[in-house]
Amino acid sequence: MKGYYLGELEELVLLTVGVLFPEAYGISVMDEIEKQVGRSLNISAVHSVLTRLEDKGFLKSKMSDPTEERGGRRKRIFLITASGKRAIEEVNEIRNQLYNQIPKVALQFKLA
Amino acid sequence: MNVKPPRWANKFLQWYCRPELLEEIQGDAYELFERTSKENPRKAKRQFVWNVVRFFRLKNIRKPKSSLTNNTITTAMLHNIFKVAIRHFFRQPAHSLLNVVGLTVSFVAAFLIFLWIMYERSYDQFHEQPDQIYKVLSHVEANGDLTMMM
Structure with a gap:
């Protein structure tokens, strides 16, 4: 895949960060995944995936304004980079390619 | 709240x-x-x-302050010292070899002297006050030969 290897959870989090533009941070990603996919993740798991994606270059982060009810603390907002966009597209394309190559017979589960 | x-x-x-x-x-x-x-x-x-x-x-988790980092001789300084030493060796090998041989000989001499003294002070320690006992040697000429008497 030319270096765009994405684990399953990483792909999920990356897509969610795209969906939540421009308010994608730890808790909002966690909530959105629970709402749409039904997986309840721990916040530290989400944090570690986000940091890993940022280290791979698929996300970039910046700190938001401190005017909030989080006790005045800022949040780290994540944005997708061009590399991240290519990663998502490539994974999607390869998956569709493989799916289209499956012969119809393999996916038929009728009682013979 | x-x-x-x-x-x-x-x-x-x-x-x-x-x-x-x-x-x-x-x-x-x-x-x-x-x-x-x-x-x-x-x-x-x-x-x-x-x-x-x-x-x-x-x-x-926060990283503890590493105490292995020097501030008198940094790693970069060591690298530079070695680089200069190797370059000097290739330009004037006789000078470098002379230094190295001289230092080696002196190290070996000092080490051997140290070993000899350790040996000499290791025996006859069973007396009561070994530091206060001395052995007297005298050179005597007897029968035309020079011998040693204790």
Whole structure:
């Protein structure tokens, strides 16, 4: 895949960060995944995936304004980079390619 | 909100967490706490403690100040010293070899003298006051030969 290897959870989090533009941070990603996919993740798991994606270059982060009810603390907002966009597209394309190559017979589960 | 997150868990988080990550981690934990404490304060406290435990990962723990970093002779300085020494050796090998041979000979001589003295002081230690006992040698000429008498 030319270096765009994405684990399953990483792909999920990356897509969610795209969906939540421009308010994608730890808790909002966690909530959105629970709402749409039904997986309840721990916040530290989400944090570690986000940091890993940022280290791979698929996300970039910046700190938001401190005017909030989080006790005045800022949040780290994540944005997708061009590399991240290519990663998502490539994974999607390869998956569709493989799916289209499956012969119809393999996916038929009728009682013979 | 009067309900506050458990103090000792908060202190633990502030103690182990890396300072640059503390703001986001603590902020997320606080936000989750605020949300659940509206319906169920006890569950919120438990959740806070569990989150603090789950955040205790290698990436988030602060690095202790490393005491192996020198400030008199840094690693870069050592590299430079070696580089210059090797270059000098290739330009004037006789000079370098002379230095090296001279230092080697002196090290070996000093070491051998040290070993001899250690040997000499290692026997005859069973007397009461060995430091105060001396052995007298005298050279005597007898029968035309020079001998030693103790």
